[in-house]
Amino acid sequence: MNSDNNILVKLNNAGFRQNNKWLVEDVSLQVEKGKIVTLIGPNGSGKSTTAKIALGIYKNIEGSIEKNTNKIGYVPQKISIDWTLPLRVKDFMVLTENINDDQINEALLLTGVMHLKNKNLGNLSGGEFQRVLLSRAISKKPELLVLDEPVQGVDYTGEIALYALIKKISDTLNCGILLISHDLHTVMTATDHVVCLNGHVCCSGSPTDVAKNSEYKTLFGEQASQILSVYEHKHDHEHSDEGRIKKN
CATH class of the missing domain: 3.40.50.300 (P-loop containing nucleotide triphosphate hydrolases)
Known part of the structure; x- marks a missing residue:
């Protein structure tokens, strides 16, 4: 909580x-400890200004x-x-x-x-x-x-x-x-x-929720939303500090 x-x-x-x-x-918006x-x-769109x-x-x-x-x-x-x-x-x-x-x-x-x-x-x-x-x-x-x-x-x-x-x-x-x-999809995890x-808050929430939002799709295109879905589903591995996939 x-x-x-x-x-x-x-x-x-x-x-x-x-x-x-x-x-x-x-x-x-708010930023909490550890989040x-x-x-x-x-x-x-105002990101740096914010x-x-x-x-x-x-x-x-x-x-x-x-x-x-x-x-x-x-x-x-x-x-x-x-x-x-x-x-x-x-x-x-x-x-x-x-x-x-x-x-x-x-x-x-x-x-x-x-x-x-x-x-x-x-x-x-x-x-x-x-x-x-x-x-x-x-x-x-x-x-x-x-x-x-x-x-x-x-x-x-x-x-x-x-x-x-x-x-x-x-x-x-x-x-x-x-x-x-x-x-968005590279920061998913x-x-x-x-x-x-986009000058104001278009939408907010979890990465998945935002990707499904119609305003997000309008800004970034339907393809961006689909990429995120693929990324979320397939990103079941870890990367080393150098970016290589860690082997179990």
């Missing part, structure tokens, strides 16, 4: 207007927000890095965070990239870099983790492995996660609740 004590952040009919245009409006809430929707409302970045909002934690980790959709700089992973981890070596090691171990600690950031693959970003975000063991498209630049197999890792982080740290994704946005 859910308890109000478990609610980390709650949006009540929240919206944000900029230059006389609504970026998103009338969004209600993953996924925002999906087409480009420009995440920034939850983070408290946008102050002048419509509606209201209730936040019950200040221990928050964040992986933004875009991050600017001068890849010519000889910056090692361990240097990147402490650029803007006051964390010690034990915290760095623990975070890198959890995300499976401890072996990259002394590697130059510019030599990492897309999947490795995303894992380092996750490591940096969880280094202080946040209660709330906000992830904006955390699998970009990663192939399909890598996406599945990263979503499995995100689920592992949620379980290990018992943190709530607000996750933005472009694709790693999310508890889905909110589908």
Whole structure:
């Protein structure tokens, strides 16, 4: 049974207007400890705006927000890095965070990239870099983790492995996660609740319920709903951290 004590952040009919245009409006959702809430929707649907409302970045909002934690980790959709700089992973981890070596090691171990600690950031693959970003975000063991498209630049197999890792982080740290994704069926096994946005909440519920919703089908097509059904039915195996199927 859910308890109000478990609610980390709650949006009540929240919206944000900029230059006389609504970026998103009338969004209600909540993220609880140990739960993953996924925002999906087409480009420009308000996913990143909603995440920034939850983070408290946008102050002048419509509606209201209730936040019950200040221990928050964040992986933004875009991050600017001068890849010519000889910056090692361990240097990147402490650029803007006051964390010690034990915290760095623990975070890198959890995300499976401890072996990259002394590697130059510019030599990492897309999947490795995303894992380092996750490591940096969880280094202080946040209660709330906000992830904006955390699998970009990663192939399909890598996406599945990263979503499995995100689920592992949620379980290990018992943190709530607000996750933005472009694709519902790849997060099928790693999310508890889905909110589908298109400037407002089109539908919400379990991944299966959302996939059957007529508004979801209108946005993503009947084929997307069928793909999810196939994925749900056939995904009866586990993946290793590298994305390979584990053998029994």
